Amino acid sequence: xxxxxxxxxxxxxxxxxxxxxxxxxxxxxxxxxxxxxxxxxxxxxxxxxxxxxxxxxxxxxxxxxxxxxxxxxxxxxxxxxxxxxxxxxxxxxxxxxxxxxxxxxxxxxxxxxxxxxxxxxxxxxxxxxxxxxxxxxxxxxxxxxxxxxxxxxxxxxxxxxxxxxxxxxxxxxxxxxxxxxxxxxxxxxxxxxxxxxxxxxxxxxxxxxxxxxxxxxxxxxxxxxxxxxxxxxxxxxxxxxxxxxxx
Amino acid sequence: xxxxxxxxxxxxxxxxxxxxxxxxxxxxxxxxxxxxxxxxxxxxxxxxxxxxxxxxxxxxxxxxxxxxxxxxxxxxxxxxxxxxxxxxxxxxxxxxxxxxxxxxxxxxxxxxxxxxxxxxxxxxxxxxxxxxxxxxxxxxxxxxxxxxxxxxxxxxxxxxxxxxxxxxxxxxxxxxxxxxxxxxxxxxxxxxxxxxxxxxxxxxxxxxxxxxxxxxxxxxxxxxxxxxxxxxxxxxxxxxxxxxxxxxxxxxxxxxxxxxxxxxxxxxxxxxxxxxxxxxxxxxxxxxxxxxxxxxxxxxxxxxxxxxxxxxxxxxxxxxxxxxxxxxxxxxxxxxxxxxxxxxxxxxxxxxxxxxxxxxxxxxxxxxxxxxxxxxxxxxxxxxxxxxxxxxxxxxxxxxxxxxxxxxxxxxxxxxxxxxxxxxxxxxxxxxxxxxxxxxxxxxxxxxxxxxxxxxxxxxxxxxxxxxxxxxxxxxxxxxxxxxxxxxxxxxxxxxxxxxxxxxxxxxxxxxxxxxxxxxxxxxxxxxxxxxxxxxxxxxxxxxxxxxxxxxxxxxxxxxxxxxxxxxxxxxxxxxxxxxxxxxxx
Amino acid sequence: xxxxxxxxxxxxxxxxxxxxxxxxxxxxxxxxxxxxxxxxxxxxxxxxxxxxxxxxxxxxxxxxxxxxxxxxxxxxxxxxxxxxxxxxxxxxxxxxxxxxxxxxxxxxxxxxxxxxxxxxxxxxxxx
Ligand SMILES: Cc1cc2nc3c(=O)[nH]c(=O)nc-3n(C[C@H](O)[C@H](O)[C@H](O)COP(=O)(O)OP(=O)(O)OC[C@H]3O[C@@H](n4cnc5c(N)ncnc54)[C@H](O)[C@@H]3O)c2cc1C
Ligand code: SF4
Ligand code: FES
Numbered sequence: 028x029x030x031x032x033x034x035x036x037x038x039x040x041x042x043x044x045x046x047x048x049x050x051x052x053x054x055x056x057x058x059x060x061x062x063x064x065x066x067x068x069x070x071x072x073x074x075x076x077x078x079x080x081x082x083x084x085x086x087x088x089x090x091x092x093x094x095x096x097x098x099x100x101x102x103x104x105x106x107x108x109x110x111x112x113x114x115x116x117x118x119x120x121x122x123x124x125x126x127x128x129x130x131x132x133x134x135x136x137x138x139x140x141x142x143x144x145x146x147x148x149x150x151x152x153x154x155x156x157x158x159x160x161x162x163x164x165x166x167x168x169x170x171x172x173x174x175x176x177x178x179x180x181x182x183x184x185x186x187x188x189x190x191x192x193x194x195x196x197x198x199x200x201x202x203x204x205x206x207x208x209x210x211x212x213x214x215x216x217x218x219x220x221x222x223x224x225x226x227x228x229x230x231x232x233x234x235x236x237x238x239x240x241x242x243x244x245x246x247x248x249x250x251x252x253x254x255x256x257x258x259x260x261x262x263x264x265x266x267x268x269x270x271x272x273x274x
Numbered sequence: 275x276x277x278x279x280x281x282x283x284x285x286x287x288x289x290x291x292x293x294x295x296x297x298x299x300x301x302x303x304x305x306x307x308x309x310x311x312x313x314x315x316x317x318x319x320x321x322x323x324x325x326x327x328x329x330x331x332x333x334x335x336x337x338x339x340x341x342x343x344x345x346x347x348x349x350x351x352x353x354x355x356x357x358x359x360x361x362x363x364x365x366x367x368x369x370x371x372x373x374x375x376x377x378x379x380x381x382x383x384x385x386x387x388x389x390x391x392x393x394x395x396x397x398x399x400x401x402x403x404x405x406x407x408x409x410x411x412x413x414x415x416x417x418x419x420x421x422x423x424x425x426x427x428x429x430x431x432x433x434x435x436x437x438x439x440x441x442x443x444x445x446x447x448x449x450x451x452x453x454x455x456x457x458x459x460x461x462x463x464x465x466x467x468x469x470x471x472x473x474x475x476x477x478x479x480x481x482x483x484x485x486x487x488x489x490x491x492x493x494x495x496x497x498x499x500x501x502x503x504x505x506x507x508x509x510x511x512x513x514x515x516x517x518x519x520x521x522x523x524x525x526x527x528x529x530x531x532x533x534x535x536x537x538x539x540x541x542x543x544x545x546x547x548x549x550x551x552x553x554x555x556x557x558x559x560x561x562x563x564x565x566x567x568x569x570x571x572x573x574x575x576x577x578x579x580x581x582x583x584x585x586x587x588x589x590x591x592x593x594x595x596x597x598x599x600x601x602x603x604x605x606x607x608x609x610x611x612x613x614x615x616x617x618x619x620x621x622x623x624x625x626x627x628x629x630x631x632x633x634x635x636x637x638x639x640x641x642x643x644x645x646x647x648x649x650x651x652x653x654x655x656x657x658x659x660x661x662x663x664x665x666x667x668x669x670x671x672x673x674x675x676x677x678x679x680x681x682x683x684x685x686x687x688x689x690x691x692x693x694x695x696x697x698x699x700x701x702x703x704x705x706x707x708x709x710x711x712x713x714x715x716x717x718x719x720x721x722x723x724x725x726x727x728x729x730x731x732x733x734x735x736x737x738x739x740x741x742x743x744x745x746x747x748x749x750x751x752x753x754x755x756x757x758x759x760x761x762x763x764x765x766x767x768x769x770x771x772x773x774x775x776x777x778x779x780x781x782x783x784x785x786x787x788x789x790x791x792x793x794x795x796x797x798x799x800x801x802x803x804x805x806x807x808x809x810x811x812x813x814x815x816x817x818x819x820x821x822x823x824x825x826x827x828x829x830x831x832x833x834x835x836x837x838x839x840x841x842x843x844x845x846x847x848x849x850x851x852x853x854x855x856x857x858x859x860x
Numbered sequence: 861x862x863x864x865x866x867x868x869x870x871x872x873x874x875x876x877x878x879x880x881x882x883x884x885x886x887x888x889x890x891x892x893x894x895x896x897x898x899x900x901x902x903x904x905x906x907x908x909x910x911x912x913x914x915x916x917x918x919x920x921x922x923x924x925x926x927x928x929x930x931x932x933x934x935x936x937x938x939x940x941x942x943x944x945x946x947x948x949x950x951x952x953x954x955x956x957x958x959x960x961x962x963x964x965x966x967x968x969x970x971x972x973x974x975x976x977x978x979x980x981x982x983x984x985x986x987x
Contacts, residue, residue: 042863043772060513071777072726076769079777081313083480086516086609088408089317098878105612124864126451127775132864133314145416147375159372161384165959167377174377174409178316187881190869210375235884236948250951257952452862773861
């Protein structure tokens with residue numbers, strides 16, 4: 028367990044005292060096995076109690092600690108010190124307004140997530156007393172990957188389209204709609220389609236693919252969005268060229 | 275101060291809080307529900323639960339077996355009427371989650387799959403790979419978005435309950451984003467604010483698990499119960515306490531000491547079972563308290579492996595093979611590789627016991643009601659108690675659901691019972707007093723103590739004196755030290771005097787909660803002069819059913835140590851017996 | 861008291877800020893070549909309509925060094941564009957067989973195979 032002195036450059040912004048953000052540098056003795064979050068906690072406990080950032084689980088599952096580390100969207104609890112040089116720059120998650128220091132606003136994301144109806148709209152009603160809906164391992168596998176999203180918003184920070192057009196529903200929200208659409212128990216696709224096929228929906232995506240590259244949970248939102256496009260296109264053809272195919 | 279008028283306020287939006295909110299919204303769409311949480315719901319620590327949730331569903335299982343496993347596992351400190359209710363409701367709740375879309379792992383025929391867990395005679399743990407809590411939490415959160423009557427107050431920190439005319443009628447909470455205090459007037463309050471493992475340094479618990487909910491109720495005058503029972507999970511990563519789920523052993527992982535011996539057979543859990551053929555309730559599938567205690571024994575004998583992070587034993591999963599590990603334990607593999615640099619497919623993983631769960635909490639009855647009318651509690655912060663002296667793995671996630679819902683229904687009954695609400699002015703005065711306390715803390719200068727400093731001393735005290743095995747003298751030291759720290763807390767001062775996302779302030783308040791809870795733990799432990807479940811004393815090595823088949827109730831005092839009261843355990847069908855984890859006979 | 865600070869992405873220079881954005885832009889820029897080539901084809905049609913001489917002139921222009929260079933550039937762009945799309949097809953069109961997803965390289969491989977076959981047919985017809 029070797030120790031290294033790291034220069035941690037952190038973007039600071041306090042709306043009550045600053046008119047704009049500035050970098051502050053801390054010299055932190057880090058164990059090589061540490062993650063960047065450990066270094067931030069060291070700062071908070073020993074050097075500067077005024078530094079604000081979010082974290083909880085320290086195991087890459089709660090999704091709180093997304094930030095830009097050397098310009099890349101990362102979970103601070105899964106960004107290992109040994110993968111970096113002695114200079115590490117930490118910024119709040121890109122494309123989101125900074126509330127304070129490394130804390131950004133989450134509201135826009137939550138509103139978008141809620142707008143796609145991310146819950147099961149059952150195909151058929153069945154009381155709980157009738158037992159579980161059957162679902163084979165293959166049917167589960169079809170959507171499983173899209174259930175793994177931890178809402179960390181790294182994909183939004185990576186997406187230039189979201190940066191340019193803040194109205195864009197964005198990778199995680201659309202992937203979540205796709206997750207339910209692909210679920211064998213669900214019958215709600217038509218209801219979700221209104222939102223995800225709208226102007227701010229999936230067609231804003233120009234398939235940069237950055238979201239999938241940064242996603243810490245391998246959800247592959249870019250893939251989900253392309254699948255949604257393919258399905259929506261098929262819908263369009265069915266509706267306009269083969270109206271008799273419509274239910 | 276802004277006043278939010280609501281019918282029912284829920285503190286905490288983890289598994290228990292969300293389940294309660296949905297139950298309320300379903301019962302009566304006209305109810306106004308305020309769901310208050312210091313973090314966004316999906317950040318709640320339920321997301322970290324890996325292994326799964328227990329509920330009887332398969333034909334080879336029965337309610338009687340689940341009852342027996344739970345009560346025996348809890349070393350007969352569980353209230354048996356509560357356990358009966360719990361096991362009856364468990365399968366309904368888990369099926370309900372399935373109907374809400376939870377991606378439970380499946381059998382080839384499409385039915386829900388179950389896996390074995392420690393201390394269970396039959397496989398009955400529903401699981402979603404090794405991300406069960408994560409999926410439960412997200413399923414609940416996403417389902418809650420369906421109900422417009424659930425009004426969320428995300429990133430609000432509850433500071434005090436409002437108690438007037440002997441009833442709980444709301445609370446005050448700080449909007450973390452603005453630093454403004456809000457008064458919530460409610461006809462009933464449900465606390466679902468999770469556990470408090472963060473009072474220990476080495477824990478599977480997240481940063482938010484600081485015992486706030488327990489402290490809220492405790493300070494409002496309603497007692498905490500059985501706080502001395504702190505569960506160590508036998509398999510944590512040695513460097514940072516990240517949990518490797520009991521599912522590792524459920525799927526067939528085995529434990530070795532440095533001589534390559536399956537040492538559990540030396541602690542009454544043998545005979546040794548063949549590798550790859552786990553036998554329920556035997557060896558690695560014994561309960562957590564026994565496994566953690568066995569580790570301690572091996573350490574004393576010098577049989578542990580020394581690592582840079584302290585003494586360890588080895589968890590070997592290699593024989594499970596890559597395919598099974600990837601299908602059933604993908605997160606475990608990822609965590610081992612990422613955080614320890616070791617791949618369980620290729621090598622044994624060093625592990626050691628880690629503080630995991632608090633069996634104790636706010637004293638509630640089977641209706642999830644506290645002794646304070648209008649106040650209900652559910653989830654890890656509550657103690658009904660179904661877990662007794664040692665919780666069985668996978669009973670907690672189910673408990674969140676069963677008692678989350680129960681708390682909601684009881685809160686509705688309470689409202690319907692009809693009682694006059696107190697005058698706004700009286701409630702406002704309390705809220706203002708609460709605001710004034712925070713203000714004073716913010717403005718105070720010249721404090722000599724630091725938050726990080728006190729926290730560190732508290733953690734060290736708990737770690738050295740309130741561990742797996744305890745002694746009277748160590749516990750006395752711990753009580754004195756925690757009491758001293760509570761005094762010294764009065765001398766802290768904040769560095770951060772601003773209002774927006776003041777995490778310095780949050781940490782100060784959380785430290786206060788932890789200190790209050792820690793005192794209940796240490797005093798309860800010092801006074802319980804027996805060994806039972808997770809509370810093992812070297813100076814009182816036997817269970818004492820004559821004098822201590824009782825719950826400890828701790829009553830808060832602002833400056834002095836708490837007052838202790840004892841309450842009989844409810845026994846309906848099972849008299850205390852011997853816990854047998856040696857080669858379950860089929 | 862809250863005063864969220866908004867950092868906006870430059871509308872014109874954003875794609876220079878990150879290597880992965882540059883890669884994306886490179887893929888998008890290849891479109892322009894293909895776009896230009898369609899103009900060339902339309903121009904050829906126009907010349908054909910104007911009579912054999914005009915068309916011969918068009919063909920000669922194609923054979924000029926500049927014409928060859930242009931064709932080469934378009935070929936490279938088209939190949940880059942197609943391969944970059946082929947490589948993402950498993951994401952956009954995953955296929956399940958039984959309990960497993962068909963591995964990505966098989967889907968990509970199938971696209972290359974079809975491409976090769978079509979090219980071969982075109983070549984044979986052309987000769
Ligand atoms: C790593 C790990 C693995 C586990 N695995 C399993 C398992 O496999 N099976 C099993 O049955 N159990 C397991 N458990 C136990 C189980 O997960 C927890 O007991 C359970 O999730 C607790 O849920 P909860 O709803 O009570 O609290 P939490 O999910 O912790 O939520 C607490 C909520 O309260 C809020 N809150 C807290 N304080 C305040 C305040 N002051 N103001 C406002 N809001 C506040 C928080 O914001 C949060 O929303 C595991 C636990 C851990 C740590
Ligand atoms: S899709 Fe991936 S990157 Fe985006 S929010 Fe979900 S987990 Fe994070
Ligand atoms: S702290 Fe939970 S994801 Fe990093």
